[in-house]
Every structure is written in structure tokens, then in C-alpha cells.
Amino acid sequence: MYNTYMSERPILITGSLGNIGRAVTGQLLVAGRPVRAVDLDPAAVRDTFPGAEAARFDFTDPQTWSVFDGVEVVFLMRPPALSNIARDMVPALEAAKRAGVKHMVLLSLQGAENNKVVPHAKIEAWLRDSGLTWTFVRPSFFMENLSTTHRSDILDRDCLMVPAGKGKTAFVAAHDVASVAAVALENPASHINKAWTPTGPQALTYYEVASILTDLLGRPIRYGKPGAIRYLLHATKQLDLPLAMALVTTAIYTVARLGKAGGLTDDVRTVTGTAPIAFADWAAENRSTWMPDD
Numbered sequence: 001m002y003n004t005y006m007s008e009r010p011i012l013i014t015g016s017l018g019n020i021g022r023a024v025t026g027q028l029l030v031a032g033r034p035v036r037a038v039d040l041d042p043a044a045v046r047d048t049f050p051g052a053e054a055a056r057f058d059f060t061d062p063q064t065w066s067v068f069d070g071v072e073v074v075f076l077m078r079p080p081a082l083s084n085i086a087r088d089m090v091p092a093l094e095a096a097k098r099a100g101v102k103h104m105v106l107l108s109l110q111g112a113e114n115n116k117v118v119p120h121a122k123i124e125a126w127l128r129d130s131g132l133t134w135t136f137v138r139p140s141f142f143m144e145n146l147s148t149t150h151r152s153d154i155l156d157r158d159c160l161m162v163p164a165g166k167g168k169t170a171f172v173a174a175h176d177v178a179s180v181a182a183v184a185l186e187n188p189a190s191h192i193n194k195a196w197t198p199t200g201p202q203a204l205t206y207y208e209v210a211s212i213l214t215d216l217l218g219r220p221i222r223y224g225k226p227g228a229i230r231y232l233l234h235a236t237k238q239l240d241l242p243l244a245m246a247l248v249t250t251a252i253y254t255v256a257r258l259g260k261a262g263g264l265t266d267d268v269r270t271v272t273g274t275a276p277i278a279f280a281d282w283a284a285e286n287r288s289t290w291m292p293d294d
Contacts, residue, residue, distance in 0.1 A: 015077035023178030168262030172198035203262035
């Protein structure tokens, strides 16, 4: 088990242009840590983070795996399009181990340890058996999914279409999740083989979410409460989600429908020393996202 890490070596951030990777990269740069930020478009990475070392990385392209050279600590994020973990991710992870990577901080999923259907569970299993040390960051449902994936439903249809039934969800802001990951990346020795589950301070049903958005936006927002099949059709045809991603999100919402996504923790405060933002406050900060252009 590794207890020390060379602080002068860069911390590798995969998915550095995603919601969480972007926030993690920014927080580490502000803290003065050397960062190697990688994604499919290195030019965009350089434009976004001029203070970081930028490089192209693709889990499925061995020609890009040299990004692991000289790195001990990695922030690992599964690209949404990759669901066959053994085929599309494990070879790159094995290359990282051969290159000398010692610790990985995985962006996983709340309940992944009990939900073998989601790809995150397979990555967790690989890491447990890999001989590397690890930290699992298992966030609850991102608030930002409502301002990205489901934005068009709220903006154009005044509706929330997710198959979560009456189940509660412990929403969390991406910034709070990134803060937990950044702390673990900066000081991995204190987070060896630990699993954190960052959540917000409240668990809400989607009826309650729709009510908060209704009050905030000044127009009625309805919760459609579709079944899994209806949601799959909606997600692929209206939201333009790839089928693999639509299936994963269906599994995630099913966890909520079964009443297993509402568990609250104080992990954000425990790890970072700061309380997580509440959904109503986050929604107020992002109100313009769901307002039509004048």
C-alpha cells in the first residue's frame, strides 16, 4: 500500500472538459498543484486551462496512453459513451499501472457497490483487484443534469421526464463533488481505499423539484413520471441520448424509484470542511438556464 506520493509530479485529470473534470482541474490549479489535463480535444483543454499541461487522451486509443508517463495520481472518469468496461477501459487502466500510476480517484456513483448493472461497479471491481490504491467518489444525482441533459424538457416542455416514481434523490452540485475529489487527489495518502458519497443536504422527490422550479421560474413545471420504456423512448428520441447512455440513466433512475437514492451523508463537509449547497439555492443561481430568450 502506497503512503507517499511525489507532489512535484503532475496529477492527471481525465475528462478535464466535463462538468466534474473541469471543476477538479480548476480547483487544483488554484491550489498551485501541477496538473496534466487530458481529453479528446487538447486544443480546447489548452484554451480552458492555460496553466495546465494539456494532452489528447482516448481510453480506446493506445497511441494516447503515454499521458500516464511520470504520473502517480489519476482522476478517473468514465466517458458516458463507454459501457463495455473490460473492452474499452481496462486495457488503458492496465497501461497506467505499468507506467507507474499508484493511486486513482474514481468518479463513481452512489450505490454502485450494490448496483452491478452500472458500468461504475465494474471499474470499482477492477480497481479493488488491481493492486493500486484508490478512492471512490460516489456522488448522488448531479443537480447539473437538470441544466444539461434535461434542460430542454424544462425549458421547452415545462416538464421533468425521469422514471424515478415517488422516490427521493439526494441531489448534489458538481462543484461539491469536485471539491471532494480534489482533496483526495491533493492528499491521496489520507484517502487510501476510502469511499466517499457526497450528497446535498436534502433528499427530494421529483414532485418537489418540479415545485421548486415552478416557484423559481414563475410558470408551472410538471413532473411526468414516465415508466422505464417511455423514458427510454423519450431519452433517445427527444433528448438525443445514445442508447447505451439512456440505458445507464434508466438504471440510475430505477434506483431512485426503488427508494435507494435518497440516502444523505455529511461527506462533503467531512472531506472539504464546507457544507454542500442546497438544491433551491443552486437552482436560483442557475435560473437563467431554464428561461426562454426574450
